[in-house]
Amino acid sequence: MTVFLIIIVVALFAITVWQLTKIYQLSRDSSSIDPSQVANDKDNKMQGNLMLAFGIAFYIFMFYNFWSFTDRALPAASSEHGVQFDNLMLISMAVIMFVQVITQGLLHYFAYKYHGRKGQKALFFADNDKLEFIWTIIPVIVLAGLIIYGLFTWSDIMDVDKDDDPLVVEIYAKQFSWNARYAGDDNILGKANVRFIEGTNTLGVDASDPYAHDDIVTAELHLPVDRPVLFKFRSQDVLHSAYFPHFRAQMNVVPGMVTQFAFTPTITSDEIRETEYMVEKIARIQNIRKEENKELMAAGEEPLPAYEQFDYYLLCNKICGVAHYNMQMKIVVETEEEYNKWLSEQKKFSETMEPQEESAETEVEVAQVVN
């Protein structure tokens, strides 16, 4: 595929160079006839035809893009609100492509149809209130529809309903890794501040806050399926952005403040691995890796690790430093039982802090002085 594309591009470029020299030659030859460098009838005809050809080629190219690249787009959303997102995206895309096809068609067709000819009279057509009213009011109506739909969806997503008893999880960012902190049995996160960071307490949790004792800090994010999760985001150094592409969720992580985003995962990791989309995708990637490994082995280099199975991931989507491109955390969506089992195997914050109890206390004093 790639090789094929490269060949096409190289071929196109070769044709271009050839055409270029030819045209340049022509411009030399004809300079005795028409030296003005202003388009004449021949140019108008030629360029008008090219406009039509380009318009058609552009249609084909757009179609080709949709045809062969849409399978790389993200799979259907794995979250509750993501379904609405996908709907709105589909509608917007349909509106856009409809307008695109019509306007580009008109533009290139007119450029072809009305190319200059000797003796052709242009129409003196300076304004027409009716026409202008029509194409003001149509965008107004269409956009009003999109805005209203969009805003309802937006407030749906952004309004966190406390009655749903969402699971509270903190996502903690630093250059260049993520941590999750679960609120524990009380479902309330203990206070935290960068000034408490010391030793194993890398998230700066306030050990004196009783809510903090049952907090659980992990390096992987496990989520129970079908339960709303309220994420609280905190950064210790620079801006990051917590991007969950498969869940249609994203929120910047801002040092000095706590931001939030809530969603309900609806498809477990096991389930999505079995979808047709994912099976095909993994097979495709394994093939690509196999090809690449052949080359790497031939060159005597380490082969790439195999891509065995799909995992959801959280990635950083705000430039945060040199390793920005590799700041990720694995996400596992699983059944309630699996989730509870996993969580019970994790160490509570108070357990991780026990050997350092003394130093934690002095730290609290320091912190109080600071505050």
Next chain:
Amino acid sequence: MSAVGHVSDHNHAHDEHDHHDNQSFLSKYVFSLDHKVISKQYLFTALFMGIIGIAMSVFFRMQIAWPQESFKVFEIFLGDWAPGGVLTADKYLALVTMHGTIMVFFVLTQGLSGTFSNLLIPLQIGARDMASGFMNMLSYWMFFVSCVIMIGSLFLESGPANAGWTIYPPLSALPQAIGGSGMGMTLWLISMAIFIASSLLGSLNYIVTVINLRTKGMSMTRLPLTVWALFVTAIIGVVSFPVLLSAALMLIMDRSFGTSFFLSDIFIQGEVLAHQGGSPVLFEHLFWFLGHPEVYIVILPAMGIASEILATNSRKPIFGYRAMVASILAIAFLSTIVWGHHMFVSGMNPFLGSVFTFTTLLIAIPSAVKAFNWITTIWRGNLQMNPGMLFSIGFVSTFITGGLTGIIVGDSTLDINVHDTYFVIAHFHLVMGISALYGMFAGIYHWFPKLFGRMMNKNLGYVHFWITIIGAYGVFFPMHFVGMAGLPRRYYNNTAFPYFDDLADINELITWFAILTALVQLVFLYNFIHSIFFGKKAVQNPWKSNSLEWTTPVEPIHGNWPGEIPTVHRWPYDYSKTNKDGEYVIKGQDFVPQTVPLQENEEELDH
């Protein structure tokens, strides 16, 4: 009003004209006060910066397509940045950052606004020069200094700024966080501060000139749309650039004097910083309060240029002149209240997100009106396919393609998942990058005879146009799909996520098109430079245009018109206007210059 001002002006200009040959080289070509020379200075500087900016984009596209591969060109051009020909992650970000900065501010802002405001405002409104020639000269030279500082920062050992062109703190404030935030960022901020001062001096001058120095008969509704666009652009600049200056100053203070405007609760490299109480979100607000209008500062001049060239070469009046002016004004007004759409997921109050979605999608309305009016302008025309015309049609095409996806990225809901992905990159490059570049190319081809008294080679122009439009769409149309696959921007490579492996072929395709597009710009450069010296001598009005600049002599003179300043009797779009009997107003000529009084039997129209 303006007519009175010109009686004395006219005599004065004559005096100047008589002894302008005695000017020294320095005052004629270097510290010139003549708007036409300053315009050329802007153009040359912007083209030079453009070569650097575009070359950078080719380099980082190569890294994206073939990560970690060793390239000889990297060793040659990038030296230490690419040890053994492999670009480092640090310098990849430097390239991305500097490409954005250079293209947005130094190429598109001053290449369009600087070049064409200086050239066209006095010539098209019928003025001898800018209101203040001295301020104009100062504006250019401050721009030059800021260019030198920005380019100079490329040669620092610690590298130039590399926190992204939006320089969000804390990354840009803390050298501990990334290498480029040391001296590189200091120079970036100094350069931009000078740039802003330069831009303000220029803009104030443009505004005053348009308001005060219009020739007799040149009412506001008889101004060519280029002047309207450049005038409104200058106003937006005056309103929004000072806010960026304040943001830059606060950032300088946070960096160097220990203040905490944007910094709070930071633990980095094993130590807690003393900064407390600031907010990075505040910086984002300040930055985008300029940053978004900046997009329109870039695109409005291109719109004005395209409108003028489309009308002239269609041999038709621009359709809906008043609607065009109204939409320029509407866009300008709305542009100052939409900045929050860059911040939907920044952590600001979601209610604000709703408001900004609303105002943002409103902008689509005047933009749609403009697009439809352009299409109607070429309908039933007699299209003269000069290179400038092709680029103007190309402008309309990319403006529509790129503008439409604005409906997606401007919608807070949809932005959640496409924010900071390649979808956004594709959107804004088409709508403001490529479109503005087309506007700039169109302007250069069209007004080259006015700038240099010679014509550019049209066939090379055709080659330039066709390969550029194929290449640019080849780069940015597939890029939408990379974004919809969820690939974030500013990633040094995508190999850390096996999931993105199957995007590699699209990325390679994009890079090939990028290389092709960049290479064909050499054809333009050759044509441009060659034509300055050896181009065919231009006639006075090669495109048979109505506006005033074509009534000046081919050889530019100080003061623009040798005799009296022309008086204007009509709007600039009387192309193919006919009398009741179907005959052109001026027999055998399909255009009526603005200086021609109302003819016998001619119907006076209210535009």
